[in-house]
Amino acid sequence: MSATFVGMPPFPAAAREKLADAQLRRNLAHATSTIRARRAALVAEVEASVDGGWEALRVAGAEAKDTALRSLDRQLLRLEETLTANGATVHWARDAAQANAIVAALVRAHGADEVIKVKSMVTQEIGLNEALAAEGIAAWETDLAELIVQLGDDLPSHILVPAIHRNRAEIREIFLRAMGEVGRGAPADLTDAPAVLAAAAREHLREKFLRARVGVSGANFAVAETGTLVVVESEGNGRMCLTLPEVLISVVGIEKVVATWDDLDPLLRLLPRSSTGERMNPYTSMWSGVTPGDGPREVHVVLLDNGRTRALADEVGRQALRCIRCSACLNVCPVYERTGGHAYGSVYPGPIGAILNPLLRGVGHSDQIDALPYASTLCGACFEACPVRIDIPRILVDQRAKIVDAHRGGLPTPEAVAMRTAATGLGSARRLAGGERFTRLGLWFARRVGAPAWTSARDLPPAPAESFRRWWKRTDGGRR
Amino acid sequence: MFGRRRTAQTDEHGQTEADGLEPAVNAREQILADIRTALSGGSGPAGSAPAVSGPAPAPGTAAPSSPASGGPAFSSASRPVARRHTVDDLIALFAERVADYRATVTHSPTASLSDAVAAALPAGASVIVAADLTVAVPGALVDDGTSGAADLDRIDAVVTGARVAIAETGTLVLDHGPGQGRRAITLVPDRHICIVRADQIVADVPDALAQLAPSVRAGRPLTWISGPSATSDIELSRVEGVHGPRTLIVIIAT
Numbered sequence: 001m002s003a004t005f006v007g008m009p010p011f012p013a014a015a016r017e018k019l020a021d022a023q024l025r026r027n028l029a030h031a032t033s034t035i036r037a038r039r040a041a042l043v044a045e046v047e048a049s050v051d052g053g054w055e056a057l058r059v060a061g062a063e064a065k066d067t068a069l070r071s072l073d074r075q076l077l078r079l080e081e082t083l084t085a086n087g088a089t090v091h092w093a094r095d096a097a098q099a100n101a102i103v104a105a106l107v108r109a110h111g112a113d114e115v116i117k118v119k120s121m122v123t124q125e126i127g128l129n130e131a132l133a134a135e136g137i138a139a140w141e142t143d144l145a146e147l148i149v150q151l152g153d154d155l156p157s158h159i160l161v162p163a164i165h166r167n168r169a170e171i172r173e174i175f176l177r178a179m180g181e182v183g184r185g186a187p188a189d190l191t192d193a194p195a196v197l198a199a200a201a202r203e204h205l206r207e208k209f210l211r212a213r214v215g216v217s218g219a220n221f222a223v224a225e226t227g228t229l230v231v232v233e234s235e236g237n238g239r240m241c242l243t244l245p246e247v248l249i250s251v252v253g254i255e256k257v258v259a260t261w262d263d264l265d266p267l268l269r270l271l272p273r274s275s276t277g278e279r280m281n282p283y284t285s286m287w288s289g290v291t292p293g294d295g296p297r298e299v300h301v302v303l304l305d306n307g308r309t310r311a312l313a314d315e316v317g318r319q320a321l322r323c324i325r326c327s328a329c330l331n332v333c334p335v336y337e338r339t340g341g342h343a344y345g346s347v348y349p350g351p352i353g354a355i356l357n358p359l360l361r362g363v364g365h366s367d368q369i370d371a372l373p374y375a376s377t378l379c380g381a382c383f384e385a386c387p388v389r390i391d392i393p394r395i396l397v398d399q400r401a402k403i404v405d406a407h408r409g410g411l412p413t414p415e416a417v418a419m420r421t422a423a424t425g426l427g428s429a430r431r432l433a434g435g436e437r438f439t440r441l442g443l444w445f446a447r448r449v450g451a452p453a454w455t456s457a458r459d460l461p462p463a464p465a466e467s468f469r470r471w472w473k474r475t476d477g478g479r480r
Numbered sequence: 481m482f483g484r485r486r487t488a489q490t491d492e493h494g495q496t497e498a499d500g501l502e503p504a505v506n507a508r509e510q511i512l513a514d515i516r517t518a519l520s521g522g523s524g525p526a527g528s529a530p531a532v533s534g535p536a537p538a539p540g541t542a543a544p545s546s547p548a549s550g551g552p553a554f555s556s557a558s559r560p561v562a563r564r565h566t567v568d569d570l571i572a573l574f575a576e577r578v579a580d581y582r583a584t585v586t587h588s589p590t591a592s593l594s595d596a597v598a599a600a601l602p603a604g605a606s607v608i609v610a611a612d613l614t615v616a617v618p619g620a621l622v623d624d625g626t627s628g629a630a631d632l633d634r635i636d637a638v639v640t641g642a643r644v645a646i647a648e649t650g651t652l653v654l655d656h657g658p659g660q661g662r663r664a665i666t667l668v669p670d671r672h673i674c675i676v677r678a679d680q681i682v683a684d685v686p687d688a689l690a691q692l693a694p695s696v697r698a699g700r701p702l703t704w705i706s707g708p709s710a711t712s713d714i715e716l717s718r719v720e721g722v723h724g725p726r727t728l729i730v731i732i733a734t
Contacts, residue, residue: 031716049565056562073515086699092508144722145713161713168714194714198722210629226696236709236724243663244629261693265561265686276712280649283724284704291701293625294662305511313518
C-alpha cells in the first residue's frame with residue numbers, strides 16, 4: 001500500500017479541501033454524534049454508581065500514568081527484568097528506523113514473508129508496514145477499520161476507527177474491488193449491511209489467521225511489576241494475532257508502562273467508556289512473556305522512544321504522554337468533526353494529534369507540524385473529555401509560543417507588524433483617542449488592501465457611527 | 481531548550497545504522513540517559529522529579545477548567561480507589577450486564593450443569609473442552625494441546641469455566657487455569673459456553689484485579705470477555721460477531 005501522509009499540505013490548506021467534501025462531513029457528523037451520546041450515557045452511569053463519580057476515576061487514571069512517567073527509567077528497567085524473567089526478549093529502539101529494522105530482522109530470522117497485525121497506533125507512527133514491504137514482507141491489518149483503510153489504499157483518519165470517514169456503501173465498494181487481490185474475495189452478493197460487511201471480513205481474514213507464523217502488535221499498557229502486556233480490542237482479531245502465531249512481536253512506546261498491577265484499575269475503567277462508549281470492550285488480552293503450551297513460543301517486546309523523551313523534557317507538554325489513545329478528544333472537537341482526520345497529516349489527528357506531533361517531533365522545522373497547534377478554537381471540550389486529564393488547550397497555547405519562538409529573527413511577518421502597531425496604539429490613552437478618529441478609514445483600508453489573508457475566513461466588524469469616548473462626551477455617560 | 485540534547489537523534493526518515501539487532505544495547509543506554517536528562521531538567525520539588533500532572537481536585541469535586549501549573553506531587557500509595565456503591569444482588573446485575581452485550585444468560589443449579597450445557601449446544605455440534613473441566617459434556621473432544629488452529633476451526637463449540645466475573649461490566653475473566661484450557665480453544669470455535677459459579681462474581685474491576693493478581697504473578701495469560709466479539713468500525717454502529725466466537729452463552733451456576 002502506497003498511501004502516505006508525507007508531503008501533505010499544512011492544516012489550513014488541507015482542511016479547506018476537506019471542508020468541501022459534503023459526504024465526509026455527513027459521515028463524520030453521524031459517527032461522532034453517535035459515539036458522543038454513548039460515552040455521555042456511560043459517564044452519567046459512573047457518576048451515579050461509583051463513589052467520587054467520573055472525576056475520581058479521571059484523577060486516579062492521571063495519577064497511575066504520572067507515577068510511571070515520573071520514574072520512567074526505573075519502570076522500564078523493571079519491565080525489562082520482569083519480561084525477561086517471563087521468557088520474553090526485550091529490544092530497545094530510539095527511533096522508527098531502529099524499531100522497523102528489529103522487527104524485519106526477527107521476521108526474516110523465522111523465514112516468514114508475512115505477518116498478521118493487531119491494530120496499533122505505534123506501528124503506524126513508525127511506518128512499519130511500509131518498512132516490512134520494502135523487505136518483501138507482507139503485513140496484513142486485521143482490525144476491520146484498518147482492513148478497510150489498507151484495502152482502500154487509504155489513510156487512517158481517526159485513532160479508534162481509522163475508517164470513520166467511510167460509509168457503508170463505500171466500504172462495500174472497497175471490499176468488492178480489493179479483497180480478491182490479496183486473498184479470499186468478497187462474495188458477489190455482498191450488501192452494505194454492517195453485519196454482512198463484518199462477515200465478509202471474517203471470511204477474508206480467517207485463512208490469514210490460521211496460517212500466520214508471526215504476529216505483530218502494540219500494547220495499551222505494559223505492567224512493570226509483573227511483566228505483563230495488555231491489548232484492549234473488540235473483534236477478536238487481536239486475540240487471533242496474540243494467540244495463534246508461533247512468534248509474537250510487540251512494539252511498545254516507552255510511555256505505555258504502568259508501575260503496578262493495581263494501576264490498571266482506573267485505566268481499564270476509563271478506556272472503554274471513553275473510546276467506544278462501552279462499559280467494557282469485548283476482549284482484553286493480557287500476557288506475561290511465554291506460557292508453555294499456550295500461545296506463541298517466542299515473545300519479543302520492542303521498547304520505542306521515537307520522540308517520547310523529547311516530549312518528556314517539555315515541562316508543560318509531558319502530560320500528553322499520559323494519553324491512552326481513546327480518541328474521546330477527537331469525537332468532541334468542533335474542528336475535527338468538520339475537517340476529519342486526514343487534514344492533520346498524521347496518524348495522530350484531532351486535538352491530541354495537534355499536541356503530540358509537535359511534542360514528539362519538535363517545532364520550527366516543518367510547516368506542517370507548526371500549523372497543527374493552531375488547528376483549534378481552544379474551546380476546551382477536549383480537556384473535559386480526556387479520561388486522563390490532559391490539559392490539551394494549555395499545551396496548544398504553549399506549543400504556539402514555542403513555534404513563534406522558533407521563527408524569531410529575520411523579517412517580521414505582517415501579523416507581527418500589526419500586533420506591534422496595536423501594542424503601541426493601545427499602550428496610551430492619548431494615542432488610542434487619536435487613533436480612534438481613523439477607525440473608519442483603517443477598516444476601509446484593511447478590507448481592501450490590508451489583510452485579505454485574514455478577512456478571507458473572518459469578518460471585520462463595521463465601523464461604529466461614533467467612538468465610545470465621543471458618545472460619552474456627547475451624552476454625559478447616557479444622562480443627556 | 482529541549483532540542484539541544486537531541487542532536488544525535490536520527491529523524492524518522494533519516495539515516496540509521498540499524499540493520500539488525502546490533503544497536504539495541506546502545507539504544508537502551510541512550511534512551512535511559514535521555515529519560516534521566518528529561519526528568520532532571522524540571523523545576524519540581526527539590527530532590528525529586530517534577531510532577532507530571534497539574535493539581536487534581538479531590539475526588540467528587542468538579543474539575544477546574546484550567547488548572548494552574550506546579551501542584552503537589554501525587555503519591556500512588558494514597559490513591560483512593562473509586563468503588564462501586566454496594567449492590568444487593570451481584571448475580572442479577574451481572575446477568576443484566578452480560579445480556580446487554582447480546583450474550584445469552586441462563587441459570588442452573590450446580591447439580592444439573594450437564595443438562596444446561598447440553599441445552600446450550602445445537603444438535604450434532606462438535607465440542608471441545610479442557611481436560612480438567614468438572615462438568616461432564618458427553619461426546620466432547622478433550623483438548624490434549626495437539627489440535628492446531630485449522631483443527632479447532634472445524635469444531636463448533638467450546639465449554640469452559642472462568643476464573644472471575646465482574647458484575648458492573650458484565651465481564652468474564654479466564655486465567656486459563658483449571659477447566660478453562662489454553663487460549664486458542666476459547667477463540668477459534670464459533671460458540672463459547674462459559675460456566676460461572678455465583679461465588680465467582682465480584683462487584684467491579686478493582687475487586688477483579690485483586691482476585692486475578694495471583695494468576696498474573698504466576699505468569700498466566702488472562703482473557704477478559706465482555707459479550708460476543710463485536711465491531712463498531714462501520715459508521716460506529718455495533719455489530720456482534722466478527723473474529724472471536726459469535727455466540728456467547730453464560731451459564732450461572734447456583
